[in-house]
Amino acid sequence: MKVRYVSLPATPVNLPGLLQKALDRAGIAAEAFANGVPVETEAGTEALLLVSPFLTERGSLNGNALWKRYLAQHCPQTKLIVVGFKKKSGINYLDVFDLPENLSHFFETAQPAGADWQPVDAGGAEMQQELRTFFLGHGNESIAEAVSDIFKHCSLIDPADAADYATVKTNFLDCYAVPQKWAGLQRRWAKYEWLFPYTPFYHLMQEIAAKISYISPYFDNKCTDREQFAKLEVNKHLFELTFLINKVGKYVL
Amino acid sequence: MIVVWRWHKSVIGEQNYHDHFEVENTPKTHLFIPVKESHSDKKQLLEKLLQKYADHDVMLFFHDKSEYQPPRDLPDEVFDPRSHRTVQVFTFGGGSEFIYLSQNEYGILGTPGRLWHSQESRPDRCSKAGDAEDYACKVIKKAHFESVWNYYPNQWKAKTDKFYHRLNRYLADFTSPDGDTPIAAKHLLNHWRQQKDALIKDQLDSLLGNGDSEALKKQDDAGPWKLSFKHLEMDIINYKDAKQPYANLQSYLRQLKENKLTKPLEAFRTDLQTRFEALIEALPGEIFLR
Numbered sequence: 001m002k003v004r005y006v007s008l009p010a011t012p013v014n015l016p017g018l019l020q021k022a023l024d025r026a027g028i029a030a031e032a033f034a035n036g037v038p039v040e041t042e043a044g045t046e047a048l049l050l051v052s053p054f055l056t057e058r059g060s061l062n063g064n065a066l067w068k069r070y071l072a073q074h075c076p077q078t079k080l081i082v083v084g085f086k087k088k089s090g091i092n093y094l095d096v097f098d099l100p101e102n103l104s105h106f107f108e109t110a111q112p113a114g115a116d117w118q119p120v121d122a123g124g125a126e127m128q129q130e131l132r133t134f135f136l137g138h139g140n141e142s143i144a145e146a147v148s149d150i151f152k153h154c155s156l157i158d159p160a161d162a163a164d165y166a167t168v169k170t171n172f173l174d175c176y177a178v179p180q181k182w183a184g185l186q187r188r189w190a191k192y193e194w195l196f197p198y199t200p201f202y203h204l205m206q207e208i209a210a211k212i213s214y215i216s217p218y219f220d221n222k223c224t225d226r227e228q229f230a231k232l233e234v235n236k237h238l239f240e241l242t243f244l245i246n247k248v249g250k251y252v253l
Numbered sequence: 254m255i256v257v258w259r260w261h262k263s264v265i266g267e268q269n270y271h272d273h274f275e276v277e278n279t280p281k282t283h284l285f286i287p288v289k290e291s292h293s294d295k296k297q298l299l300e301k302l303l304q305k306y307a308d309h310d311v312m313l314f315f316h317d318k319s320e321y322q323p324p325r326d327l328p329d330e331v332f333d334p335r336s337h338r339t340v341q342v343f344t345f346g347g348g349s350e351f352i353y354l355s356q357n358e359y360g361i362l363g364t365p366g367r368l369w370h371s372q373e374s375r376p377d378r379c380s381k382a383g384d385a386e387d388y389a390c391k392v393i394k395k396a397h398f399e400s401v402w403n404y405y406p407n408q409w410k411a412k413t414d415k416f417y418h419r420l421n422r423y424l425a426d427f428t429s430p431d432g433d434t435p436i437a438a439k440h441l442l443n444h445w446r447q448q449k450d451a452l453i454k455d456q457l458d459s460l461l462g463n464g465d466s467e468a469l470k471k472q473d474d475a476g477p478w479k480l481s482f483k484h485l486e487m488d489i490i491n492y493k494d495a496k497q498p499y500a501n502l503q504s505y506l507r508q509l510k511e512n513k514l515t516k517p518l519e520a521f522r523t524d525l526q527t528r529f530e531a532l533i534e535a536l537p538g539e540i541f542l543r
Binding site: 017018021056057059060085086096097124125130 | 411412414415417418419421422424425426427428476478519522523526530539540541542
């Protein structure tokens with residue numbers, strides 16, 4: 001059986017010693033899956049262990065429901081196993097302090113992520129809730145609306161037409177404070193980006209981060225440089241950003 | 254919100270012992286009241302204020318070095334859970350807490366006695382919570398007021414939960430040298446001491462009310478995510494339901510520390526989990542990561 005466990009590229013997660021020993025005794029090898037590539041590309045993974053909650057500098061983070069939702073969509077046959085420390089029982093739950101005697105049997109009878117079951121809440125702040133705050137904002141516009149709004153104004157730009165650029169810049173980019181809105185978007189991203197490595201769609205968040213970083217010089221420059229706009233293909237990236245953000249939002253909202 | 258501190262004359266004025274600030278863009282019922290620590294009769298003044306604002310929920314902050322101790326110096330009825338309003342008391346001190354602008358850009362307390370943080374002391378954190386320098390305009394910024402108001406009542410649940418989960422990780426890596434026979438607590442303490450993250454033991458001491466080690470203080474000074482439990486001992490007065498679970502956990506940890514526990518590892522884990530979970534359950538708020 002191919003068993004993997006979720007780890008993080010920057011701060012590797014180890015399996016709890018008690019579980020590692022039990023797996024060794026059962027002859028089950030568990031390899032780390034360093035989050036950052038799509039888990040669905042890890043061919044043949046039969047069971048994915050999630051040590052829960054994640055321990056972060058800020059506190060404990062419960063990502064069980066989000067991981068289940070993601071796996072159900074992308075690799076429904078993979079069995080998501082929540083490895084917890086609380087005395088609880090439930091489908092696909094391994095209590096580190098009360099492990100089943102026959103681990104092989106446990107894995108064989110575990111439910112695939114695509115089946116209808118709810119992962120055990122092993123404690124910690126609900127990741128989905130934290131992400132919702134990022135996506136929806138604190139009563140302000142959602143992140144998707146913020147990007148769309150910027151794109152709406154930038155899409156009026158014809159980079160080949162210098163005279164028209166000046167008009168669009170004055171009447172739309174400046175008038176609707178597009179550089180300031182972009183700065184707000186960057187601040188919002190920076191505030192929450194600590195959270196992204198724990199998500200199952202971290203690879204998408206990295207893609208979004210790369211695009212934000214790539215086109216930021218144009219907005220940092222207060223949208224003054226028409227050639228920079230063309231060279232960085234700002235509109236193409238804004239369009240792709242809108243698409244990616246909506247895609248990720250579907251896992252969260 | 255009442256904050257007893259060594260307020261500078263630019264905030265309160267030389268002749269006064271307290272003042273009233275409005276909170277921008279909020280109803281007039283939202284008030285920020287700085288009270289001078291040097292006032293010889295704080296007890297009477299605070300009682301008057303609590304009477305005057307008898308319909309208000311109140312958050313009272315006082316310095317941990319103050320001779321004034323609200324749990325002792327405020328009348329019991331203030332904390333009566335049957336009361337239609339809530340009075341909560343929180344301690345601060347040392348400069349490394351959420352209420353300080355040096356730690357939280359939406360904090361309130363700045364350069365000693367002021368509502369702003371000077372550029373000289375922390376160039377990266379030039380922020381201000383209020384416009385006290387312009388004495389005519391006594392207003393606290395809404396975001397700063399709300400940040401502190403929302404954080405303090407809920408902080409201990411998240412902090413205790415975080416520590417509990419860290420402890421669990423260590424427990425899950427520990428196997429008794431004697432198998433599953435009863436273990437002496439010292440084995441476990443030695444194990445924690447030997448871990449890379451030795452602060453776990455320092456946090457235990459902090460939770461026991463034994464003060465903070467230098468290493469813990471250094472860690473808390475360096476970053477925004479605090480490990481100290483120093484002020485929980487005072488703040489627990491606000492949480493009637495949590496008092497007993499807190500005392501139970503402390504008592505158990507004290508026995509652990511004093512090496513009085515000899516029991517099978519599994520029983521020890523269960524005891525510890527039960528006590529931690531009871532405390533986390535009893536503490537108010539949600540587990541949040543801000």
